[in-house]
Amino acid sequence: MKKVINLSVIALAVSLGAGCATNSDVENLQSQVNGVDVSVKQASADAASAQTQAAAAEAAANRATQSSQEANSKLDKKFKRSMRK
Numbered sequence: 001m002k003k004v005i006n007l008s009v010i011a012l013a014v015s016l017g018a019g020c021a022t023n024s025d026v027e028n029l030q031s032q033v034n035g036v037d038v039s040v041k042q043a044s045a046d047a048a049s050a051q052t053q054a055a056a057a058e059a060a061a062n063r064a065t066q067s068s069q070e071a072n073s074k075l076d077k078k079f080k081r082s083m084r085k
Contacts, residue, residue, distance in 0.1 A: 005036055008032060
C-alpha cells in the first residue's frame with residue numbers, strides 16, 4: 001500500500017513538473033491518495049484485530065490442551081487403582 005501512495009505522489013510531482021496538470025487533475029489525484037490512505041489504515045486496523053483474535057484463540061487452545069491432559073492423567077490414575085484391587 002505504501003508503494004501505491006509513493007507512486008501516487010510521484011505521479012503528482014511528474015504531472016505538476018510537466019505543466020500539463022489542471023487543478024481538477026491534482027484534486028482528483030489527491031482524492032485518490034486520500035482514499036488509499038484510508039484503505040491502508042483500515043487494513044492495518046483489521047490486521048491488528050485479527051492478530052488479537054488469533055492470540056486469544058491460541059490461549060484458549062492451550063487451556064483446552066492443559067485440561068485434556070489433566071483429565072487423562074486423572075483417568076490413568078483411576079484405572080491403575082482399579083487394576084490393583
